[in-house]
Amino acid sequence: MTNKEKFMKLVSDEKTDTIARNRERIKNREMLRESQKIALKVLLKLDEMKMTQKDLASKMSVSPQQVNKIVSGKENLTIETQIQLQNILDIPVLASYYENKSKEMVEQIKIFTQELISAFNEQNFVSNYKSGKVIKMSFPQASEVYPYQEAINE
């Protein structure tokens, strides 16, 4: 009996689907890659926010096992799940994240501009400028108060 024949006697009759699973992975590669990128974003953000997977599961109203699947990066995530992750963790998952952010920015710039204009139009503008009073702004990303002098010099 050859070495190979002896070896074959040790091989189980059990059938494997390794090659089929591999083909499936190759076929779904793009989807898997996106899912893996989202999983990594989620895990890093959870660390940053000091949140557990259990906390996230509770906020998403799903089981911790479901969150575990998401962070493994092997799930074909539904749009609904992607929206939940994006909103709860404030991470960019869908194109809408940037669209919404840019809309927010435009709104904030509008408010900022209006407040700046109204501050300049105040009757006591000159005296405010001289006394070093400040202009209050509701633009959250920037400093909330601006000295009149700086506002004018800008």
Added chain:
Amino acid sequence: MKIVSIFAEKLFSFHYPDEGDNELDRLMELWNDVQYLKKFAEDNGIAEVETFVNKIIDNAFEIQDVLEEIANNKRQLGHYFKPLTDTETGFKILSLQKGRLINNQLRIYAIKIDEECFVITGGAIKMSQTMQEFPDTQIELDKLKVAQRYLNDNGVFDIDSFFELLSEAK
């Protein structure tokens, strides 16, 4: 300890009693698991976690492509291996002869039964020059020895000691 066929009568894998999958399936699942890879990076003091995870996933994709090529019978199985000698153990190890896998950090270890027959014993993310320097590869080396003993006890003798499916740049 079970041996299962992966592809025809050419590529086989061990399936260990405490594992749900055979070694090849287990490794492919593990190397695609973002949570596992992130923890691996953190446990091993890797500073660029994101870069590491992405690299290993890309490495795993390369292995998937090679497996598909093997399954399509494009070349003889022996083509995918080239001999390396681990000077610490004296064992001959084979590695893949494909340029595009030169920088691949993933390793699949196997024992050669004959020219066109390999049995996979396990695999690991290679983190050190020699297998003994890193716990995961040391475990794999032990698994190779146990598998070899199992085969020998059953009258099967490997041709050329141990083999490695994927190699570092040498």
